Each structure stands twice: as C-alpha cells, then as structure tokens.
Amino acid sequence: MMNNSLAGGLAKALLATTALAAAMAPAFSQTPAAEPAVEEGATIVVLGTRRTDRSVTDSASPIDVIGAAELATQPAADMLEIVKNLVPSFNVAQNAISDASTFVRAPSIRGLAGDMALVMINGKRFNRSALVQVAAGDPTNNLSQGSDISVLPSIAFGNLQILREGATAQYGSDAIAGVLNYTLREDEGLEVSTRYGQFYDNGGDGISRQIAGYAGVKLGDRGFISVAGEYNKDDGTIRNATRPSAVLFAQANPGLASQLPNYPDPVQIFGNSPAEGWKAAVNAHYEVTDATQLYAFGNFAHSKITQSFNYRPPITYSATDTAGVVRAQTRNSAFGHPIYLTPCPANSQTCAAGGFVKDGNTFSFSELYPAGFTPQFVGVKDQAFGVLGIKGDLIDNLTFDVSGSLSRNALTLSMFDSLSPSYGPLSQTEFQFGSLIQKETNLNADFVYSLDAGLASPVTIAFGGEYRKETYSATEGDEQSYGIGPYSNQALYVETAPGVYTLDSTVTMPPGASGYGGTSPDAADSFSQHSYAGYLSAEVDLTDTLSVGAAGRYEHYSTFGSATVGKVNALWKITPTVSVRGTVGTGYHAPSPGQSNVQILTTAFTNGIQVQTGTYPVSNSIAQYFGATPLKPEKSTNYGLGFVFKPMPNLTVTVDGYWIKIKDRIGTSQTYSVTAADIIAQPALLAVGEGGDVNYPTSAYDSRTAGIDFVSTYRTGLGNGLLNLTLAYNYNETKVTKFDPTIISASQKKDIEGTIPKHRATFTGNYSIGDLSFTARENFYGSFILEDAFPGQTFGSKFTTDLEVSYTIAKHYTLAVGATNLFNTYPDKIKATTANPIYVLTNSLSNGQVYPNSGGPFGANGGFWYARLKVKI
Secondary structure (H helix, E strand, O other), rough: OOOOOHHHHHHHHHHHHHHHHHHHHHHHHOOOOOOOOOOOOOOOOOOOOOOOOOOOOOOOOOEEEEHHHHHHOOOOHHHHHHHHHOOOOOOOEEEOOHHOOOOOOOEEEEEEHHHHEEEOOEEEEEEOOOOOOOOOOOOHOOOOOOOOOOOOOOEEEHHHHHEEEOHHHHHHOOOOOEEEEEEOOOOOEEOOOOEEEEEOOOOOOOOOEOOOOOOEEEOOEEEEEEEEEEEEEOOOOOOOOOOOOHHHHHHOOHHHHHHHOOOOOOOOOOOOEEEEEEEEEEEEEEEEOEEEEEEEEEEEEEEEEEEEEEOOOOOOOEEEEOOEEEEEEOOHHHHOOOOOOOOOOOOOOOOOOOOOOOOEEEOOOOOOOOOOEEEEEEEOOOEEEEEEEEHHHHOEEEEEEEEEEEEEEEEEEEEEEOHHHHHHHHHHOEEEEEEEEEEEEEEEEEEEEEEEOOOOOOOOEEEEEEEEEEEEEEEOOOOHHHHHOOOOOEEEEEEOOOOEEEEEEEEEEOOOOEEEOOOOOOOOOOEEEEEEEEEEEEEEEOOOEEEEEEEEEEEEEEOEEEEEEEEEEEEEEEOEEEEEEEEEEEEEOOOOOOHHHEEEEEEEOOEEEEEEEOOOOOOOOHHHHHHOOOOOOOOEEEEEEEEEEEEEEEEEEEEEEEEEEEEEOOOOOOEEEEOHHHHHHOHHHHHOOOOOEEEEEEEEEEEEEEEEEEEEEEEEEEEEEEEEEEEEEEEEEEEEEOOOOOOHHHHHHHHHHHOOOOOOEEEEEEEEOOOOOEEEEEEEEEEEEEEOOOOOOOEEOOOEEEEEEEEEEEOOOOEEEEEOOOOOOOOOOOOOOOOOOOOOOOOEEOOOOOOOOOHHOOOOOOEEEEEEEEEEE
C-alpha cells in the first residue's frame, strides 16, 4: 500500500522536477531529432502514440478524429448525443423515469460499460461523475461510474480524437475499451451561436434553446487565453398515454379530475425531462522561456433536471387488457388505510403502549392528495475540473510535461410533490436526499526522448509516473427521506367496554419518502482510494514500411493491490496504398470507491404496490447475508487486426477487427425478495420491508466482445463545389462466457448480450458550393432486446435521416436550418404479453408506457427541427 509519506514524497518529486525543468530548459539546445513528415493537410493524432508525426492513416491504432465544425453544429446541447450521432460504436440510452440515471446517463463504447473508456481533455485524465449507475437503461452499465461528458461545451473544442482499442498500458485504468481525448481550441477570435428547435409531435414539445460563445486572444507574443461557454434550456417531452387508473378516476370523480397530476396531460411522463444549465471551459498557456510553457485549463458546469416519477393512484379500479383479462389497477399503499391518531391510553392494561385506538380520529393521505400524486425527482449537477502544468524541452530530444489536476463533481438529489407514508399527518411533501460527491487529485510527470538508433526513424521512448487519489462521499438527507416514522407499524385496538380494549389488527406504512430513499446517517460517509503508477513505452519505424511499438505499465492501488499490463502494436505498409496494423494488449480496471461503497434505496411498483429496492455495498451485512463477496478488479485481454486502404489521395478505407475478453466484470446482482425471516435475521431490512428487493455489487461474470469497425471517407470536387462522403459501420457482439446463476439471472445475461444493437451504421454526405452547404446523414440501428423489462420481445431495426442546409453571409454570419430524424421514426411499440398487458382504455401498459423507457438506441421522441445562427469574427 502507498502511505501518506510516499504520496507526499511523490508530490514533492513532481514539484521538484517542475522547478528543475524550468531552470534547465534555457541552457540546452532545442534541436529535435528528425522525424518523418506528416502528409500535408492530415490531422496529427495524439492518442495511442507519443510520436508527433502520426495521422489517422499511418497510426498503428484505429483512431477517429471529429473536427470542431462537426462538434459545434450538431443540434444537441448534450455531448452524449453529439458523439452518439457521429460514432457508430458509441451508444447511450434516453433513460426516462430511471431514477438518478436520468440525470447522468452512462454511454457504452464497443458494447462495454462507460467507465471502461477513459476520457481526457488535452491529454489529461477527466474526472468521474459522482453517480454510480444502479438504474441504467443499459444493463451493460449497471454499477459503472464513468465520466459525465454532458458537462462539456462543444464550442470549446478543436477536435475529439477517439482511440478505438484498449490502452491501459499507456494511460492507466479505465482505458479497456478505448480513450476519448478532447482538444481545446487555440484560435483567436470571437464566435457566438444561437439555436432554437423543437420536436414535431405533441404540438411541438421539447422546445430547445441554446446560446454559446467562444473568445480567444493572444497574450503578447508568448501566450494565449480562451473562454468558452454554453447555456441551454430544454423543455420536456411526452411520449406516453396516461394510466388507466387515472382515466377511471376522472370518470368516477369528474370534480377532482383537474387535481390529477399534470392534468390534462398524462399523470406521469415518459420522455425527455426538462433541463436547464450552463457549462464552460477555459484554456491558457504562456511561454515562460523559449523552451518552457506554463499552461492551465478547466471545465465548470451547473445544471438542473426535473424528472417525473410514477403516479400513485388513491383508489383501486379494474381495467381490461387487449386479451380480455380484467386486471386490478391497485391503489398506492399510502392510500391503503387511514392513519389512526389516537394513542393507547397511558397505563392501560389492555391497550399496549405504542399501540393506537381504532376509532374515528384518523388521517388519510387523500386529504393531501385527493387525486393521487406523482413525485417530481430533481437532480442538480455541479462540476469543477482544473489542470495546471508546465512542459517543454529539458535537453536535446528530451521533452517533459509535469501537471496536477483537481476536480469535484456533485449530484444533489431532492423531490417535491411526494410524502413519507410512515409519518402520516407529519409528513413533508418536499425532501432533500443528500449529495453524492466525487473528488479527484491527479499528479503526472511525462517524458519523451527521441533516440537516433540508425533506423528509419528515431526511437520514441516515453516514460513517466502518475499519482491519483479519488474520494466518494454521500451526505445525509432529511430524516423523513429515509426514516421510519411513528405510524410505520400500528397495532390497532378496539374499545369493547369503557377502558377495556381488544387487539383488532396491525397495519403498516412503508418507511422513507415515496419514490426514493435519502442517505441515512449510517450510510453517509466518505471513502478514498489512492494509486501510483509508472510506465515505459517505445515506438520506432524499423524500416520505411514497418513501424512497431510496445508499452508497459505498473500500477498499485491502496485497496486492490498491484497490476502490470502491457501492449504491443505494429503497422506494416505492404504497398503505398495498403497497410495492415495489429495490437495485442492487457488491461486492468480497479473498482472505484463509489462502486465499492454505493448504498441507495429506490422505489418500484408491483401491481400498484410500492416496493423498495435497496442496493447495499459488499461490506454491508445485508449484502453479505444475500451472498455478496468483495469486488475484484476487471482484467482484460484484447486483440486487434486492421487494414488501411488508400487507393487514391481522396479515398481512405479502414477496417479494424477487435476481440476483448474481460474477467470478473463488475455489475449488480439480481434482486432478492425480502421475507419476514430475512428481517428477523437482518433488522436493518425494515427500511426495505417485507416483499421488498435487495441487490448488491458483484464481480460474478466474464464476457467476450468481438466486432468490426469500418470507416470510409471520400473527398472530391463536384461541379464548382466540394463533396465529402463518409460511411461508418460497427458490428459488435458481446457474450457472457461465465457467470454464477445464483447471482446473475438469465434475463440479466440476455440483456448484457442484447440490449445494445449488434449493427450500427451512418452514411454522411456534405456538399459545399460557395457559401452554401448541404449535409445529409442516414443512420441505421440494428435490433435489440430488453429481456428483463419486456421478455420475449425483439425491437426491430430502424433507419433515421438527418438533414441540414446552411448559408454564410458576408463571411461572418452563418444561418442553418435542419432536422434530425427527419421522417419521424420511432422504435417499436411495446407488445402485449402476459408479463406486459396492454390496456384497451389507453392502448398502453398500466403505467402509460407505449415505448421502452430506455428509448432504444435513438430515443423515442421522433423528429426534431432546428434553426441556428452563428456569428464569427
């Protein structure tokens, strides 16, 4: 383990190196060793290599480069949607009514969890989100805790480079699936853009507004600073019917119909949640000497999202499904019986202390919510990330880069329009659940030496070290948000004679707030983990046609011990137009403090009855009672083989196959139903209650992912204009190769293998002539399943079309109009089954659902049109 003195020593060593570098740099020659020239016009790639002379086509690793124009012109405020639109192997669910996973959506890359892809800004590790996913619409991401790229303003970046292969040996834990590196802009000038749009359906809902700005200026002849920011406000969408119970309530109680939640809209909402927020980035550097540059950059963001939860009906009704079966639409348990307010008389011999008299002195939650209620779940995200560093030349052919970063990501959860049933008339209607907080500290020292060994190129030798500390915290919520109130268990007595009572019955109310459980004092805590690492790599052109590279990394974690991983790759230019490239590597992903210690209480419904689901850490006695064992690090082995074809200067085709084997994958167990005997054995299960559910973090399965990435680009003149065509396709298949069926259920296994489409493709064409530009994109999404939620149904493959036309006036003003999902395509509707009956009254499930709440691979909102104005000076 790494003690505090060692951590302090490493920090001092890094600072000393910084000071030494600044002092030595002016004294040494700046002449670098000669390196092969990069093809004119090609983008230099900075991922998968420490060399400075590599482009996409002569890199030994498959890399996508997405430019500033592509990032900034996508009609979305969320970076998740932007990348999903552009990269076929990148998927993210819509996550309607998905607890906190609606606020922080986890993507998947190459069919793997979001925290298996490392995110960086300017080559520096970006921080995790504070949320550990326990309600992800994509089961691949259950228990993942990756970066939340929705906090990044797209206008701030010059490009995004995506390394599509494992790179743990080069960049450390989290890089099993690949790396996303955002490069901040460094151009001078001022740019402002505004965008307005809305969806086609439901009268044109989901109105989206955005204003973004960028300003970059030089600091004399030696420096530069830029500031970029975006503000967005997005209205919600509604893509469901109301609940049958709400229709029946309005028919039976017309005078109270207007008190139904959201009236006259559905009583609960499946769609996009209303959101408002801002995000910003700053970037600066200054040459303190001719050979040394001081730099700093950061990201800051704040947003608020309000999510509709499930409707709680006050009365039980019956409704007929499409199979002719009459089914009960059960009232919520908060309305199941009145709260009896008269306590047993003091010193009574027949009415026990703590009991209540069953008389007319009662309280009913229908007094508070006569037409039922729909809790509104609120998530407030706050982000701060900053990097300070110094880089330059130490001696001939030796460069250095020493940096440190601090970050804090917080998700504060609250709710209104709810209640805490066991508190009866004392219940609040608004609750603070506490905050989830992720803090990180990184220290890095990186060195690159160019050694002339008489080969076709210098040998690029890179070495360095890293220290990381991350802390996950959960703060305490309101007492009523988690507590067991005075009316949770009422023994009721009937007075049979003056002063004489007989036990009649016992009634109960569930603990905690209806909808979500706040963090209790027992669960509120902070958990830290630190690690240190060292790496060494070498790359060289052995001949004019053969390039090779190798990297190794040693990493030690205070919680999970040590690991050594490696990687080798090569590029062979068979002919001037054909190259073959390959990679073999191993990877390592240590569980985060959040994954090891997450404890959350959520609410689901079975036939209208509120069911609490508790997720408990492996160290908790409840989790251990149901079979939990400590989490293990995920270990991977990956192979890649690809081809690069460039038969003519304006046509490039790359085909890359991959095979990734992962052992001890992290996820959540299946749910275990709580019995009365379980509560006796584990009294803390009272918070969940009899009939509630429990799950826990686990490392109980292995997987194998295999796939192919195909990318073809073609650029040519057409008439007086320029035509760019891009075809990108991803085939991806994941198989669970080993699992414990007592921990991972059969439906979980099917969802891990089938929730993400195996086939995804985009074909994009852009034609520019003078100041006029046309862009069209056809998207293909393969079929998928959601076995746990919708057993037996396969949701079919779909095509969607995007179109944009833009015109530039007087070189500085660009007006664009366009549409995504131009032809208003939706995923398949949920089919009627025994498990999911469709009701005649609403043509929906009992909760009003028409489409899967994950939204499938492209969402369930339909077409969206927009207009954008950009001014650039």
